[in-house]
Amino acid sequence: MSVSAINASGRAGKVIPAGSYRMSGLLRSEWTKMRTVRSTMWTLGVTIVLAIGISAIACIETRIHWTRGNAVGFDATSTSLIGVFIAQFTIGILGVLIMSAEYGTGTIRATLSAAPRRPRVLAAKTLVLGLVTLIVSEAVAFIAYFLGQALLSAPAIHTTIGSPGALRAVVGCGLYVCLLGLFALGLATMIRHTAGAISAFIGVLLVLPIVIQALPSSIANKVQPFLPTHIGQSVLSLQRQPHTFAPWPSLLLLAGYAAASLVIGGILLVRRDA
Amino acid sequence: MIEAKALTKRYGTKVAVDQLSFEVRPGVVTGFLGPNGSGKSTTMRMIMGLDAPNAGDVTVNGRHYHDLPWPLHEVGALLEAKAIHPGRSARAHLRMLAETNGISLSRIDEVLDAVGLSSVAAQRAGKYSLGMGQRLGIAAALLGDPEVLLFDEPVNGLDPDGIRWVRNLLKGLAREGRTVFVSSHLMSEMALTADDVIIIGKGRLITQIPTDQLIAQSSQRFVRVRSPELTKLRAALDREGATTVLADDGSLSVRGADEIEIGELAGRIPVVLHELSPQSASLEEAFMELTETSIEYHGATATVGSSKGAKS
Numbered sequence: 001m002s003v004s005a006i007n008a009s010g011r012a013g014k015v016i017p018a019g020s021y022r023m024s025g026l027l028r029s030e031w032t033k034m035r036t037v038r039s040t041m042w043t044l045g046v047t048i049v050l051a052i053g054i055s056a057i058a059c060i061e062t063r064i065h066w067t068r069g070n071a072v073g074f075d076a077t078s079t080s081l082i083g084v085f086i087a088q089f090t091i092g093i094l095g096v097l098i099m100s101a102e103y104g105t106g107t108i109r110a111t112l113s114a115a116p117r118r119p120r121v122l123a124a125k126t127l128v129l130g131l132v133t134l135i136v137s138e139a140v141a142f143i144a145y146f147l148g149q150a151l152l153s154a155p156a157i158h159t160t161i162g163s164p165g166a167l168r169a170v171v172g173c174g175l176y177v178c179l180l181g182l183f184a185l186g187l188a189t190m191i192r193h194t195a196g197a198i199s200a201f202i203g204v205l206l207v208l209p210i211v212i213q214a215l216p217s218s219i220a221n222k223v224q225p226f227l228p229t230h231i232g233q234s235v236l237s238l239q240r241q242p243h244t245f246a247p248w249p250s251l252l253l254l255a256g257y258a259a260a261s262l263v264i265g266g267i268l269l270v271r272r273d274a
Numbered sequence: 275m276i277e278a279k280a281l282t283k284r285y286g287t288k289v290a291v292d293q294l295s296f297e298v299r300p301g302v303v304t305g306f307l308g309p310n311g312s313g314k315s316t317t318m319r320m321i322m323g324l325d326a327p328n329a330g331d332v333t334v335n336g337r338h339y340h341d342l343p344w345p346l347h348e349v350g351a352l353l354e355a356k357a358i359h360p361g362r363s364a365r366a367h368l369r370m371l372a373e374t375n376g377i378s379l380s381r382i383d384e385v386l387d388a389v390g391l392s393s394v395a396a397q398r399a400g401k402y403s404l405g406m407g408q409r410l411g412i413a414a415a416l417l418g419d420p421e422v423l424l425f426d427e428p429v430n431g432l433d434p435d436g437i438r439w440v441r442n443l444l445k446g447l448a449r450e451g452r453t454v455f456v457s458s459h460l461m462s463e464m465a466l467t468a469d470d471v472i473i474i475g476k477g478r479l480i481t482q483i484p485t486d487q488l489i490a491q492s493s494q495r496f497v498r499v500r501s502p503e504l505t506k507l508r509a510a511l512d513r514e515g516a517t518t519v520l521a522d523d524g525s526l527s528v529r530g531a532d533e534i535e536i537g538e539l540a541g542r543i544p545v546v547l548h549e550l551s552p553q554s555a556s557l558e559e560a561f562m563e564l565t566e567t568s569i570e571y572h573g574a575t576a577t578v579g580s581s582k583g584a585k586s
Contacts, residue, residue: 014347017344017376020344021344025376026373030370032370033362033370036362036363036370038361106354107359107367111374113322113346114346114374116323116339273319273325273326274325
């Protein structure tokens with residue numbers, strides 16, 4: 001192994017490009033990172049299969065046991081989107097791993113050596129994760145919706161995408177999952193450990209509602225609309241659910257949570273040693 | 275060129291790096307020596323902008339790392355072996371680094387070839403040995419064909435062949451006019467590789483000197499003397515201008531007089547001798563002596579003049 005093989009251009013010929021490293025390079029790099037580990041394919045694969053599968057099963061189940069009485073208050077749209085319950089966790093885990101795996105493996109040192117301006121690195125991760133999860137979760141929502149409506153054949157009732165609120169619920173469902181993924185990325189940037197960040201994420205989705213429920217209902221009812229789970233209910237349902245904000249304000253609130261967790265994560269990322 | 279000025283890093287109340295100032299010049303291999311836990315890795319992380327100093331400053335080519343427009347084109351570093359996602363291949367790892375700094379993808383094959391990982395480049399890194407991990411880290415450091423190179427304990431986990439390869443690589447990189455900064459806790463390794471050494475202990479600079487000068491200083495011979503009438507002999511040696519140190523085992527270490535002079539002196543007094551043996555301190559012992567007072571974790575039975583009790 002000769003040293004000259006290592007020095008491609010020779011000392012004299014070394015030309016450093018003009019300007020400085022760019023966002024486009026960071027985005028490409030984050031995309032490479034994401035697609036070259038199995039955990040991404042696993043979490044996305046499980047999201048697609050389980051979210052669509054569970055939705056389909058719920059619709060088949062409803063159709064088989066359909067009685068006239070079911071029609072009262074039946075929401076065909078949200079039934080076909082029930083798989084979002086799984087998708088929110090798998091996408092959340094993906095959001096966590098995008099950052100926590102870098103700390104777990106030490107790759108973060110290589111990442112920050114290549115791009116020492118840390119907010120840019122987090123921005124690139126946010127954009128790539130956001131785009132990938134948005135595409136996947138919207139695709140899953142639409143497939144689950146159309147498949148579910150087809151399975152809810154007569155005498156069961158179903159909706160069409162043109163029905164009032166149906167399109168909003170399907171699009172909102174994808175946005176809901178995507179925003180939770182970004183929220184999870186922010187959590188992982190703060191916590192830096194896979195297990196800790198996943199626990200925190202699950203805590204917010206599963207434990208927090210139980211804790212709030214235990215409070216006196218006068219307080220609980222005021223707090224519940226702010227919970228991500230109630231945001232999800234609001235978005236998925238065609239009828240307005242109790243103790244929720246309207247669907248779009250709910251999603252805006254969730255976007256606020258995601259932004260807040262990313263900003264806090266970003267500040268800690270800049271302040272702490274890597 | 276790397277310049278550190280009064281660089282200081284504290285973790286809580288523990289001072290990891292203490293007022294450390296040094297210069298690493300281009301064109302030579304500069305060894306960064308110190309016992310484990312003496313602050314070498316912390317210093318390297320501060321150079322790379324990964325850890326923020328509590329006080330002081332460090333620049334690469336006159337700039338803070340954070341402000342380098344194309345970091346990988348200017349600085350390459352191997353900071354820890356196997357700091358790579360176990361599920362990602364060597365090629366993918368290098369690719370994600372290359373993309374951030376606009377480095378052509380053909381350069382990836384060049385560096386993989388240079389470190390001898392071409393045949394396993396598509397394998398998941400989790401399957402790599404420690405040595406292969408080191409080679410991948412070195413490939414990553416070379417990726418941007420940088421002017422300044424940092425290597426933290428690069429020979430760890432390498433077989434003798436690999437160690438020799440790293441030595442030649444470092445020397446070759448320096449010959450090309452690059453700044454090569456390499457840390458080690460092994461004096462013997464640095465003696466073979468480094469032109470200059472910066473020695474630290476407990477985060478403080480002990481000395482920065484050319485390696486050959488350090489070797490010349492430390493290969494000083496001394497003579498070990500045992501005698502039932504040591505006090506008498508010692509007084510006579512002191513009068514002759516020799517330096518004497520009483521060791522814990524009851525022997526006397528004499529510098530400034532050789533075994534012939536000491537033997538003749540003993541005959542003139544006269545004093546009975548039980549031992550009169552010339553000794554030469556190894557490089558490793560000289561290093562231990564230098565860092566003795568600054569070693570973080572002393573063994574319980576540390577003895578003066580011996581490296582046995584010190585954490586190695």
